[in-house]
Amino acid sequence: MLKPASTISPELNVFRDPASVAVVGASADPAKWGHWLAKGALAGRHRRDVYLVNHAGRPVLGTQTYANLSELPVAPELVAVCVPAAHVGAVVDEALELGARGLLGITAAVADEGDIGIRVRAAGARMIGMNSLGIYDASAELHLAWGNFVSGSIAVISQSGQLGSEIAKLAAQAGLGVSRFVSIGNQTDVGAAEVLSALIDDEATQIVALYLEGFTNGRTIIETIAALRAAGKHTLLLTVGGSDASSRLARSHTGSMTSSTAMVDAAARAAGAVRVKTPAELVDVAQLLLGSGTPRGRRVAVVGDSGGQTGIAADVAADAGLEVPEFSDTLRTELGLLLPPAAANANPVDLAGAGEQDLKVYARVVEILLNSNEVDAVALTGYFGLYGEDTPALTDQESGVAAALGATAQQCGKPLVVHTMARSNVVTEVLNQHGVAVYSTIENALRAVHYAQELTRSPRPLTSAPRASDVPVAAGYPAARELLSDRGVRFPAGAIVGSPSDLESVAAQLSPPYVLKAGWLEHKSEMGGVRIGLADSTELSAALSDMRERLGDGQYVVEELDDRPNVVEMLVGARRDPDLGAVVLVGAGGTEAELYRDVTVELAPVDTDTALAMIDRLTCAALLRGWRGRPAVDTASLAQIVVTVSELAAAHTDIAEIDINPVRVGIDSAIAVDALVIPADTTNAP
Template identity: 55%
Template structure:
């Protein structure tokens, strides 16, 4: 409870100067003086905001539970040492540049630090306001690595009427982490939706977001793509094909969260989610303008939603269309109650999951004041219909603010000033209904890692490979029991084609061996039968151990052009075969798997099983950093991998995720 409802707080550096942090923090702390004891500390003494101050914490009769450090970083060590000496157990570190040694002393004393380099903390439930700025109480929990981005989110939340339940600026996360701040929101009664801004991801983020989703509190994540989530790896295609945001999105799917790209999009989605997660993708559109209804319908489809035709519509005024979108065709302005009637028809009809009212509604009372009372009455009825039916209603109004708009927002009906923001938010809300489940790990191979292609084949004994054997001399080649045409490979090379370490379609492998050995030197080479099956599709299957989120698995268009095509799908590992099939369905090249231009469909079930087992192997083997099969040739009769690469964890730098040269 130190950072949510302390019994007493002290602001060190309290000031009467409105331009200083100490002024804002002192004023905010005094907002909660009826709930807790508030001490103001100013080394010059005197009064701040009309309240007496002390010159140091040691002058207090008892230790405050939480101390806000609103002094320059150079003064922080002395303040912290004094605070620890009197028994303080919590600190909010506003300034940047607090030395790690100071953080260490706080930890050693069993105390906690929020920050440093943070904007502070706010909790509407406990009247705790230890942050720069003003906050409107509401239902959105905000956890932000950037104080100013968090403050922007809070301001936007106030403007849309949803407000903030708790605000935690974690700053540099020297002690208290974003994951901890998120877990604290699970039991926070005022919080119904959580918005998160992070630039880096530490352990526990996925679990914390999952716990919030399980508690009925959906999470909206904003990030800038600069995290360590998936550093590009030079030695495998898998690393080159995976971006940081690919892995962040996979983490969101696993946790049941949604990633957005701007603070406004975060708040737009949060405002929709406060009215309830849509039960499906079917949208019913109502407008008093055919053009606006058509635009809304197009944007809905672009956002991944459906605008289904309606089977039977009764109760609309004469002259209104009965299609979807419904065009009131001027009957809305003839009788404003027709807007509510149309909403009721759709909400009670059982054919749609969300109602979107788009256009002029919300503007009547502003443009014609004599209509304001009637418009407010209709707005009140629309709010009641949303509550009674359980069908979310979303309004796009040409008026950014009006009496009717304020009534809608106060009644739990989100209002957007542009239809594109409204539909984008609704599409993002629908994405929350689609997330992947983690696999139940099965027994995986315990074969010890050895370098080379042949060793990788042995370790991945659940994968089918072509018949092959090692060759180290021309005699091994000429005496082969294999059937041509052949492939010849340098066993030890990672990217064989880039170094001339692979030759294909050989009928005279002995000559090719002599040439390759003369160029690359002695070593183990692999003679392998070529896969001559018809109607095969080449893919890549890869798994790597991500610095922030752990094991991830990738599938995509494969072969030598994998990095050029960049047609991939990524999930956190391990995955189930069902999730693997979903990954395959997301590929642009997915139609090739079901048969194209008369070709038979390939064995997708077997392919999904291999993807799942690769993901499980990496997840269960901390000694392995990466596994890659490329290309994987899948045909109607099953899966055949014709190259494999395994990289052990010992070859990866533990702190950066990069290869050790």
Template identity: 50%
Template sequence: MTTQLTRASTPAGLDPLWDPEAVTVVGASADPSKWGYFLARGALRGAQRRAVHLVNRRGADVAGTATVRSLAEIDGPLGLVVLAVPAAMVPDVVDEALERGATGFVGITAGIDRAIGRSGAERELAARIRAAGARLIGPNCLGVVDVQTDLHLAWGEFHPGHIGVISQSGQLGSEIAELAAQRGDGVSRFVSVGNQVDVSAAEALAALADHDRTRVAILYAESFGDGAAVIAAVRRMRAAGKHTIVLTVGASGASRTAAASHTGSMTSSTDVVDAACRAAGALRVATPSQAVDLAVLLSQAPLPTGGRVAVVSDSGGQGAIAADVAEAAGLRVLPFGSDRRGVIASLLPADAGVANPIDLAGAGEQDIEVYARVVETCLQDADVDAVLLTGYFGSYAVDTPDQAARERDVVEMLATAVAAWGKPVVLHSMCAGSSSLDRARELGLPVFSSVECALGALAGAALIGRDEREVPPSELPQRTPRPATGYLGARALLRSVGVDFPEAVEVRVPDDVRAAARQLSAPWVLKADWIEHKTEHGAVVVGIEDAEAAVAELERMRARLGDGAYVLEEMDRSDHAVEVIAGVRTDPTFGPVVLVGAGGTEAELWRDTVLELAPVTVDTACTMVARLTSHRVLTGWRGRPSVDIDALARTIAAISQLGGWPGVSEIEVNPLRASPSGVVAVDALVIMDPEQA
């Protein structure tokens, strides 16, 4: 993984894609309904910065500019070549352009494999381009835009702003760009990566770390390819002080991949993406609108260090609604202490609400500056991470124009308070637009037209504000090509990393049972070593008290299940034990992941699980346990004693070290019996990789 992370952190050869010395549009068109027209018109916008060549096979003028019929007629460098010709022509155009020293390509054209009649033709094309020292975006992409360098090679209009957009879907990327413009921001760089036969979304994202105009990025991906490269790109963005918001698909039931273990069957693909985002320091959202709302806040305001919000409103009803929406979004609206309430009360009428949410009770109409005074008083509170100002503010400039200048003055005061205290102030205004709200956006005060959008963005910002998850060094014993199979093999593998099991002995015939009974303390458990889900197949018997009873149970099992390795094991009798499931598997994109959840035979029924990329530290394992709904059972429910959470976290961290073990597809421990006296595993399963088993 280290090699992959290093590669992704230094995207090579991409600068000519963002700021080429020249642009050559092959397939420029005079027809305003054609791609070639939009690409040509966009390229000409940067004519003051670079040479622009338009190739039209008929030689027709395009957008009032003369064209050439072929690349051979162009004097000077071709620079970045835009491919907007029929698919069958693309390979010849690329080869000719490479001979002329083209430094990059934007492949708009789709269906090259189909047109050539050969699967893999696109990748062969990309290999020739890379071999010549150039790079390719696409093919089958909507294009690329860079506001900083006056580069506009895409369909549509892009309002300049500070949000980088990297999208596998061109049209969805365009929607994001349009939403950003509607929210008062816009795009800094737009890259539609298309089929990603060369430049990947991860590379394009990593390149934004060095892009001065970009403050935050939105990444839309339907598949992530090299997951390690994506994580590295997000971390590179974080190191540059920038944040990444992720959009993807796969949350539906149809996207889940069933597996032989609970570990594989109880999660969806987006659970793994969420774990990767936590590991890297990004955040996944569900819709383009949510992505843009969060991006606007992150590009304009300081990052909150927590989720404690003060709500200030000039309407009691709007303040109360905001408080409810905030709590539903996972934020906390905590009542102020008596001292803070006293300060706020001194600024407001006697009937104002001062506990949180704050109701100005008409004070803003008497003195508009009270908005700023109350907000700053909230920012001064150590138990407040952010302030929402919701209601009428922003409307004075429209409804009473003589108040416009004073309202803008209040905006200036709010911005000064934000700078002084380093906490965000988010505005939800009833007004569709005013000079005051425009000024607020300019000064880093995000403005939203709905309270749910404002608080949803604030909740996301509070989550994205946490540090990257620490990844522990590996403490694995020397790896063997593959572990032994069956319960005994799983026990041996897990014990090698520190997981505790009861004492056990392999038995095959009655005399083995009698000998084992002399070594082990009763009561015992008898189980068939090779059967995966033992309870479902009658392959386990518990509570056996004497040797002859154990012999009888062995004979009954052999009669049903056949000869083989059976296990006689001491039965765990820990008081107040809670059953937990833990396991690891390898995700094809992001690598090893570790799952923790409510365990036992009903684990799939409750589906109370959390997931992280493996391995995890003990601290991260503690956090995983705390996220479970069943956490309250583990920490003492209705007077029961708490289990040993530290021991449980150490066990989870130990199991996570086995992620990616050679030849192994999944490892599951179910149940782990966690009690006040410690943690012991009483069943385990190893599922071999089918190709290596």
């Protein structure tokens, strides 16, 4: 199970509401970091003592400065360090000697950064940074960062200061604000998990915007995000890759198809978060969550006064993974009483001019749909919001309709999103005030609904990994076959052949047709290391002679051919990410697996229900369920292999990758016919 994250450690409170702050490197030059830090710190001096340190000792912003920390009348609790890299170490040491409890490292490219972090921790202090853009806390009126912030309910935790600043600015433009801003920078000391943990009990924070370039201590981060979710706070995640494992050349099908973003998505699902692609998408989702909330399902009603715009919206909804269901006759009849005969009322709903004749029709139609049990959200698209702008006499009436739309959405507890051709005006402001998220494009609106719906999934409990075996992991197919067979994975009957003299007894034990494999090769087909359909011992002997001549001596494996009809070939694998731990994969298998790349990934280990859900998300799941008259196959046995592989990968830190391809799934069972296990100590071997 995911363990609940602990609450913030007391020593981190210094970064939220310190009793005193010193800015080292304070400057009167508005173009310098020291100016912004000094300006922000001074804005909170009614709440705490603020000291400015400047080696020249000249006043900054009309405030006395000191030449160094030692001249201060009292030892500051929090010291912001914004000096040239060569001087950072000396400033930190001086602060620690005075008893500072917290340090904010702004300076980048500090040569002895690692040693500084060690000294900070040894002194019992903590540091955020180095290479931080700063910190901000609206409730505590603490502003030690470049730029200006609008107070609100979004906590921005970002490894990139600039990107975090972009999120804050986009939020402000959307009428939202920031509760807390922490640019964690290089995480010399304080890491992302600790900063996130500090938000669990933060009443001002409702949404967490998290940008990470790497997932050091990834499982702890997942546990903390799950704890945030349990506290009622959604996390919206941004990343550019998620793991340095993505840069490593994979040796297996599994390795080549588990991209870093796929693993981050798996981590997000486990934690109950969602990964978005851009800062703008993040703010779009935050608008919806902070307004009318999450939809209970994927069913969306599309409404507009243009057939073209509603038709486009329906297509965009489908592309976003949402459903635009056809309405029942009862609902269509109810809508038809409000609309002209030419109106479309099956979904999407084209008002066919009714909205222009009477703006209140918008509110009535949306009210009917939001109160219906046939939809989970409503998307209003097109001209609404522009009537009053183009015809000022309609402004009050349109504003009243906007207020009614928001009141209905709040009363029904279902999201209403509005795509309008208008820019910000009186009507869009009324919509925002009533909790309706407004977007300039329909794709932005419906993507936000999609992401918000994804957040309705509960965090996935991670089952405990079984106790690791003491048996060492060896390379090669025979070893992989033995390891997996011992855990219940079925393989065809087979035997190892060391030399031609072994063939006669082996052939007698097995039933033809035979399969011959060069057991030590990782990619047998490409090397000519596999022959199938060998009819008798004569063909088997000839095939072995050919392989030995081309490939040399080694362990060859003879197996019975699995020639069952109506079999679907699948891939099951696992790999170990250095930060997120073991992940398990299932997908379309065979020699074209990397071409189709139809796979799903989850953090390991998984239980049977999760394995079945992974299989069900695949495009090729239709083949497993029976396609065009073919019988359904034994999906349960495939799911059991997924569970087994996930447990094996989670328990064995000495396994880098597991690859079973193909797993031949028939109507009665699933049988693995090739497998590869890569020991961790050989992952980077040539």
